[in-house]
Amino acid sequence: MLKARGLTIRCLFLITFLTAPILSWGNDNAPLQIRGSKYMFFAMTDLARAYMQRNPDKSVVVDESDHEALKDLSDKKYDAIAMLGKLDEDAQEEAEDLGLRLVEQIVGWGAVTLVTHPKNPVTELTLEQVRRIFSGEYNNWNQVGGDDELITTMTRDESVSGTELFFSQSVLRGFPFAQKTVRVFDHDIVRKIWKQPGSVADSRYTEAIRGRINGFVKIIAIKNDENSPAVMPTPETIQSQAYPLAAPMTLYFNSSNYGDNSKRFVSFCSSRGLLNPMASRRDH
Known part of the structure; x- marks a missing residue:
């Protein structure tokens, strides 16, 4: 309907x-x-x-x-x-x-960004690490160089989410989200991340920028693979497609x-x- x-x-x-x-x-x-x-x-x-x-x-x-x-x-x-x-x-x-x-x-051009708690020491992830985190294969931040802390994955609880569709196709590549993934309304993602230090979520670029400016979230840089440079989402890196999660x-x-x-x-x-x-x- x-x-x-x-x-x-x-x-x-x-x-x-x-x-x-x-x-x-x-x-x-x-x-x-x-x-x-x-x-x-x-x-x-x-x-x-x-x-x-x-x-x-x-x-x-x-x-x-x-x-x-x-x-x-x-x-x-x-x-x-x-x-x-x-x-x-x-x-x-x-x-x-x-x-x-x-x-x-x-x-x-738009982009999907990954946001986590500001105190999370992890600053960058490869696309493969992102896939393993959101599919549930990795469940502790120490598996990607972080603290010994359980990972809580979050995504939006919406029936019409272009961000999630792109993320599923481009990052998860057919793997489902982990069963323990927390579904939250779009406008609650930043607040939920702030309240739960071990959490990480896929977010729209503009929301991530606002959350970072206000000190509620940290944006994680993304690498294509272990040998690639970590790239932060910016207007320039998104439009040039240097940022791995840029999308037309x-x-x-x-x-x-x-x-x-x-x-x-x-x-x-x-x-x-x-x-x-x-x-x-x-x-x-």
Whole structure:
């Protein structure tokens, strides 16, 4: 069942009808409707707001949901779907089965960050160490050079999490999260980490930066392998992809629906050169 939050962005946010959306198919003045996970909802909302401030005659609707996204794209309920990362092979096969000919457009860069308690002496991890920690293979920080302290893994308790999906695909590589992984609401992650010294969580970049500035969390640098340099997430390392957990913010359109309205929005997003609009404007 679709759970979506729709916001039409002009100077103010207005609630929109999702039951019978008016798409931009063949109508250059109709709202461009985009749906995605929570990570992409906030990122695309910022981009859409900026786009409409520059183009007051245009309208972009961003909805938060990723349930049956490809089917809704096929059914013409939306003009585009937005995700952190790219569609995996299963999703590409699903798109083919639905008769979709997808147009893939990267409109920015985001990242998953790892946060832990400020007193945790561990400052860097390899991708393999991260996988072993979050899959439950490692359960003590002394297995990665830290103190003799049990590891508590945390992730968000959300049905629509682009961050978790990307993390599962790129880091866990098919392994499930450890059974003891604590599920917490997104806005509680920083507070939970602060209260539990042995904890570690995957977090959105902007939340991690805010938490670090306030002294509640420490960001862990990531290495591709033992012989690689440890890289901290920054606007520069994310956009250059030097940071191992950088990910493209991707829009997918059905080719039959990729018209001038969509192309103008994609061109605007790409020209800004942002890794994440919120991060660039609010965190630096």
